[in-house]
Amino acid sequence: MPPRSRRTPGKIQTHEDAQPYRGMRDFTADMWRAYQGSPPPQEAGAQGVVDAVVNHGRWLVDCPGGCRGAQIVSDQWAYFVCVECGSPENGGQLYRLRFPARRVPMEQLLLRRSDERTRNWKVGETEADLQRENDDHGIARGGG
Numbered sequence: 001m002p003p004r005s006r007r008t009p010g011k012i013q014t015h016e017d018a019q020p021y022r023g024m025r026d027f028t029a030d031m032w033r034a035y036q037g038s039p040p041p042q043e044a045g046a047q048g049v050v051d052a053v054v055n056h057g058r059w060l061v062d063c064p065g066g067c068r069g070a071q072i073v074s075d076q077w078a079y080f081v082c083v084e085c086g087s088p089e090n091g092g093q094l095y096r097l098r099f100p101a102r103r104v105p106m107e108q109l110l111l112r113r114s115d116e117r118t119r120n121w122k123v124g125e126t127e128a129d130l131q132r133e134n135d136d137h138g139i140a141r142g143g144g
């Protein structure tokens with residue numbers, strides 16, 4: 001039996017790090033069936049867009065419907081649906097998943113923080129914001 005969850009050092013975690021044995025699409029379908037008891041929504045019906053955020057060193061989506069559910073998201077399957085509440089606010093359909101355009105440099109700034117709990121990013125925060133936070137906490141800049 002493989003471990004239920006794991007982490008990959010030196011990167012912001014995605015589904016593929018936490019659940020390397022089950023792809024996000026199949027994982028979501030399994031969870032949907034377990035929570036909702038119905039066939040999972042399909043990509044062809046996808047509507048709406050949700051933004052991934054970084055929370056404690058993980059890329060995730062907070063349920064847009066406000067059920068307080070959250071799910072680590074995938075590098076390999078660019079969709080999200082809340083398996084816990086079924087995303088009724090989106091007609092029970094998949095959302096398309098959006099990562100920030102400046103993902104890589106922002107990740108590099110977050111990865112300079114040794115404590116994963118401080119690796120956080122939300123929509124609207126800029127690289128300059130992250131750099132200022134790093135500076136405020138005495139975290140070394142890159143280049144060496």
Ligand SMILES: [Zn+2]
Pocket residue numbers: 063064065066067068069082083084085086087
């Ligand atoms: Zn939800």
